[in-house]
Amino acid sequence: MINIKNYESIVGAQAINELYYLGEKLKGKKVKNINSTAVGGGVAEILTKMVPLLNQIGVETQWDVIKGDQKFFTITKKMHNALHGKPEVFSEEDFEYFSQIARENAENIDLSSDVIFVHDPQPIMLVEKRHNNKWLWRCHVDITESSENVYTFLKNYILRYDTCVFSSPAFSQKDIEIPQVMICPSIDPLSDKNKELPVEEVNKVFEEFGIDRKRPVITQISRFDHLKDPVGVIKAYKLVKKYNDCQLVLAGGGATDDPEGIKVYEEVISAAEGDQDIHILLLPQNDILINALQRGSDIIIQKSLKEGFGLTVSEALWKEKPVIASAVGGIPLQITHKYGGLLTYSIEGTAYYLKQLLNAPDYAAMLGRNGKEHIKNNFLITRHLKEYLLLFLSVYNAQDIVYF
C-alpha cells in the first residue's frame, strides 16, 4: 500500500508537512475523480496512486468510472485520434450516441461532491448535470492538432467547467475562456521502475544480456516505433563509434502483437548490420529490468520524433544519468539545455553530444546531478499531489496571491 510517509526520506519533512497543511485547508470538502477506465493506461495509473494519497492527507477523495459499451468506446477512441490530429469521420449519430451514454452515466453516478474532477474527453459531458459545486476538467492528451469538429463539440462542455488542466503549455488554447492550469505528469521514485537497486542486481541484468559494463553503454528505452526513431539512434551511434569505443542498447517491448512494431523491430535489426556492440532487446513488461538497464548505462538517449510528455527522460535523470533527448513534447520542460541534459534536433547533433559526454565524464556527471535535482524538485509524485491540492484550493480562492 502506497504511504505518503515513505516519501519523506526523498523530498524532506517540510514538503510532506506542506501536503498535510494544504490537506487541512480542504478539510470537509469531498473530491470525486471520474474517468473511463479503472485499469490500464496512464490516467488509471495516476489515480491508483493519487486517490489513496489524497485520503491519507485528509482530503476525502473518491474515484468513479463511467460505463459504456463497445460502440461508445469506439467513438471515444475516434475522438482521441481526432484530438491527436488524425482525420476521422464522425456522423451525427456518433455524437448523439456519445451524448446518450454520457446522460445514462450522469443518472447513475453521484455528482454531489464539492469538487468533481473529470479526466479526459470520455466523461466530459457529465458537466451538464453540474449544480452549485466545482468542476475541473483534466486533459491528458495533446489537443494542439485536433480536428475542428471534435474540438468544437468538446469545447462547448469545457467552457462549463471552472478550470481545465493541461500537461504542457503548448496544449493551452486561447479560445478556452476559463482558467487553464498546467500540471505536469510525474514519476514515482518508490515504484519498481525508479527505486534504488543493488549494484549486484544491475550487474546481473547486464551479464544476462551480454553487455560489457567496463565499456561505455548508451541506452534508449522505448517501444519499437518509428516515432522513437531507433534507426536514427543507431546512425548516431555509428557516427560516434568511429572515434569512441562504446555499446548501444535499444530496449523496449510491445512488438509481438503490433504489426507496425514488428516492422520497426526488423528495420532496427537490419540497421544494426550485425554489430556485436548493438544490443537490441525486445523485452516483456518488466519494470525492474528497465530500471536496471537505465541505472547501469552511462548515457541515456530519447531521440523521439514526437512525444506526449516523454517521462522516460525524468526516469533516467532521476537515476542521475546524463540524457540527450529530442526537444519535442514535454521533454524541454524536463531538460534545460546544457544545464540538466542536452536537447537535440538531429542525428548529427545527437552524435556530437554523445562524443562530448563520452570525452568529458565530469561534464556528463554534472548534467546528471543537475538533472536529478531538477526532477526531485519538479517531477516527482509529491509535486503532482501538491499541485492537485492547489488546484482544488484555487477554485475557492481566485486571487493572485492567497495567504493562509
Place this chain on the structure above:
Amino acid sequence: MSVFEFKTEIHLVKLLGLKAKNVKELYETLKSAPLSSVYYHTHRFLKQHHFLSPEPPNDFAYWIKNTLNVKNLAEIMASVDTVKFSSLEELRYELCHLMAEWLNQEFPVNDCSKGEEFHFMSCQTFVLPTGYRARNLEEFIEKIKIVDINSIYFHIFEAKLRLKKEQNDFQTWLEEIGEKKLAEKLSNLDPYNMTLENLRKKILEITAGS
C-alpha cells in the same frame, strides 16, 4: 519587540493561451500580458533551478537564445538588472524597450520552428506559515540556517516585486529591530546572481558577521 514570522510559498502555474513565434510577437504580447506573467517568466528559473550556478537567465532571454538563436538580443535580455526594479511594470517596460530597440535596428525577424513557440504563463501564489519565528537577531540567524529555501525566496524576491514592497522582508525587519547597518548591507546584495543556497550563506555572512 517585532517578531519575524518566516513564511513560505508555492505556485500553481496558469496557462494564458498566448504564444509568440518571433521577437516581434514576443514584444507585442509581453506589452499587454498580465504582470503575474512578467513575474513568472523572470523568476521561474530561480525557483526551478535554484541549485544551479550559474543559473539560467529569464525565460525570454533563454528562448531568444536557444530557440531563435538571436544571441545579441538574448545577451542584452539576460543582463537586465532585475534587482534594480521596484515594480513589475518597470521591469516589463525595460524588457519591451530592449526588444523594441532591437526591432528598430531592422535585424531579420525569423520565426521559430513549429512547436517551439514561447508560451506565456503566470502563477497563482499560495503563502503558508513555516512555523518558524525570530524575536531577535540571534534567533533570526538560527532560523535562516534551517528554514526551507522557498521561505528565503519568498521573503527576498516575492516580497519586493510581486507584493510591491519597497525592500525585501528581511531588510524591513532588521530596520525595525534597529539593525540598520545590516539592513543596508542586505540591500546591496544582488540575489539574482547566485543560487538560493548561496543566498542563504550570504545572508548568514552579513547577519552573523555583525
